[in-house]
Each structure stands twice: as structure tokens, then as C-alpha cells.
Amino acid sequence: QEKLVESGGGSVAAGGSLRLSCTAPGSIYDKNCLGWFRQAPGKEREAVAFIYTVDDTQWYSDSVKDRFIISRDSAKHAVYLVMNGLKPEDSAMYSCVADAHPTTVMASFVRASCAFGGSWDSGDYWGQGTQVSVSN
Secondary structure: OOOOEOOOOOEOOOOOOOEEEOOOOHHHOOOEEEEEEEEOOOOEEEEEEEEEOOOEEEOOOOOOOOOOEEEEEOOEEEEEEEOOOOOOOOEEEEEEEEOOOOOOOHHHHHHHHHHOOOOOOOEEEEEOOOOEEEEE
């Protein structure tokens, strides 16, 4: 079964940085919206950032804007999340996600959806998650 593979989580002091990586099969990566969600214990899952893999169209949640940077490497079918200025409230399980849209959906629609944060559910592709812990 095709899947997303994450790496890069860990523990860091407040103010520090971490970089998360997510690799995907080419069939999932190409012309698609990929990104990250996070979920802390007792809290709802929260969208963090997304990127369209053709032209770098991006979306960020207000809580991470100006601190986190999402990027891609199409040669590696990888998406990265550089997290700077980490705060204790950033502690969570971070999961990579890729849109599982039908092949008949136009690329322009996928891009536009990504630019506005996408529409996600259990039918999309999800990674196993990587833990990020930020201490005071």
C-alpha cells in the first residue's frame, strides 16, 4: 500500500528549530497538495501548512505563519516543514497528509483548494505521525 513516511520530530527547547520531512510515492506527490496536520493530547487536529507540488502555492495556519516554512523537493518526492521559534504550544503529533482526489479533478482545482487550506478527511493519505515536544 502506498504511504507517506515522516521523519524529523524530536524534543527541543522553546525558541529552537526542527525540520520535519515527508516522502511520498511519485503517484501521490505529483501535481498534488501535501502538508501537515498536528494534534496535541486532548485537542482537535489542527491544519498547519500545505504546499502545491507544482508551483509552491502555500497555506499556513495563523498560529504558525511567519515561524514555520513548508517547502518541497520534487526530485525526492518530499515535503519539508521547517519549524522556527518553537513554543511549548507547538508540541503535538505532526502528521503528513496528501490529497487523495480523483484523477479526473483538474490540477487548477487542486491548486486552488491547497491555497485555501484544502479539504481533508480520512480518505486522504496520512502518515504515521512524528512527535514534536517543546519544553520551556
